[in-house]
Amino acid sequence: SLSKDGKTLYFSSDMPGTLGGADIWKVAITGDNTYGTPENLGAKINTEGRENFPFITDDNKLYFSSDSRQGFGGLDVFVADLEKGSEVKNVGKPINSEKDDFAFTFHKDQNIGFYSSNRGGQDDIFMAIPVCGVQLNTTVKNAKTGAILSGAAVAILDERNNMIETKTTGTDGLAKYGTECDKAYTLQVSKDGFVSKTIAVAKSKGGELPMTVELDPIDVIITETEVILNDIFFEYNKSNITKEGAFELDKLVQVMKNSPSMVIMVKSHTDNRGTDKFNMNLSDRRAKATVQYVISKGIAKDRISGKGYG
Incomplete structure (x- = not known):
């Protein structure tokens, strides 16, 4: 696999100096048909097993397959960011399977990958589209x-x-x-x-x-006269406790459990839409719903009461 600048060739070999069955190596391209000395990528990439099928992306991520790193079975595809010097990572499922998965290539501009796998019983080519x-x-x-x-x-x-x-x-x-x-x-x-x-x-x-x-x-939300909560809102013309309201009221429940002598009066108000009578009834229902929620969390009913104020 050739680097984007055309100056480095990555390949797999079992030449002398290999740590295992086969390793990933690189070699500098010094001119037309001339090369430097091959360099083993070392124990950070290679193991005592087989490392094959290197592919280097335009942004310097090295993909390869290995049968000796922790994975799902057989050959798995791994990746290392050579730019950042990061650790080797298994690319995970669904690329890897319990069978052999290998020869992965990724094309950054098209945001698409291809690889081979025998998960179906024979070697087939698969396409991989990354999910952000x-x-x-x-x-x-x-x-x-x-x-x-x-x-x-x-x-x-x-x-x-x-x-x-x-x-x-x-x-x-x-x-x-x-x-x-x-x-x-x-x-x-x-x-x-x-x-x-x-x-x-x-x-x-x-x-x-x-x-x-x-x-x-x-204790920061407790004063001499109040337990300070964020406003608890209700849906239009409704008195049921919302998920957000329950999350806020759970703070009050916790305070009351920690302070057994505390007694609470809940006051509820509506906005100015609707008649006075309608809003008085609605606010009262909301106050009572709030009280019932707190009681349902294990607080004695004689420790909390509520009233609507329109």
């Missing part, structure tokens, strides 16, 4: 101390606020999601003893997107 993805890496910290927070729940929602998945941060405080390009997402981050937070994730064109979310200790 974003690796969303979210680290959760204590806003007061800066300490990493393990055991935090990180939920990801789509553009319609439908829950996709919830992950829990490990000892590194990290939760990772594979998301799609050009789509906006929302993160809901929570942990016992801390104020939950909602974070908007803007559309991205691909690659890795690191994010740090800092959670305040729960």
Whole structure:
């Protein structure tokens, strides 16, 4: 495989100096039909097994197949970014299978790849069209101390606020999601003893997107007279608790569980559309729905009441 500038040839060989059955080598092209000394790409690329079918892209990514690296079976396709000196990565499914997958080529301008595989019983040529993805890496910290927070729940929602998945941060405080390009997402981050937070994730064109979310200790939302929450909104002419409203009310539930003597009065208001009577009834229904939600989370009914104020 020839580099874009035409100065380097990548090839596979079992010549003396090979680490295993066959290795990936490169050689400088010094003139018409003249070459430098072949150079083994070393243990970062090669193993004691077989490394074959090198292909170098225009942006200096080296694809090759190996039967000795951790994979799905037989020959698998791997990639290393020679520009960045990054570690070798298995390109994963659906390119690789339990059979032999090899001779992968990728053409950046056309955004298309081709490779061979015997997954169907004989060697066939397959076409591969990449799906744009974003690796969303979210680290959760204590806003007061800066300490990493393990055991935090990180939920990801789509553009319609439908829950996709919830992950829990490990000892590194990290939760990772594979998301799609050009789509906006929302993160809901929570942990016992801390104020939950909602974070908007803007559309991205691909690659890795690191994010740090800092959670305040729960006591910052408690004053002498109030538990301070973000506004809780309802759908037009409805009193049911929305997903966003529930996420906010869970902060109140946590505070009340941590403060057994606390008693709460919920006050609900509407906007100015509709008659006074209609709005009084609607706001009262919303207040009572809020109370019922909190009670449903294990808070005694004599500790919370609600009233609508139109």
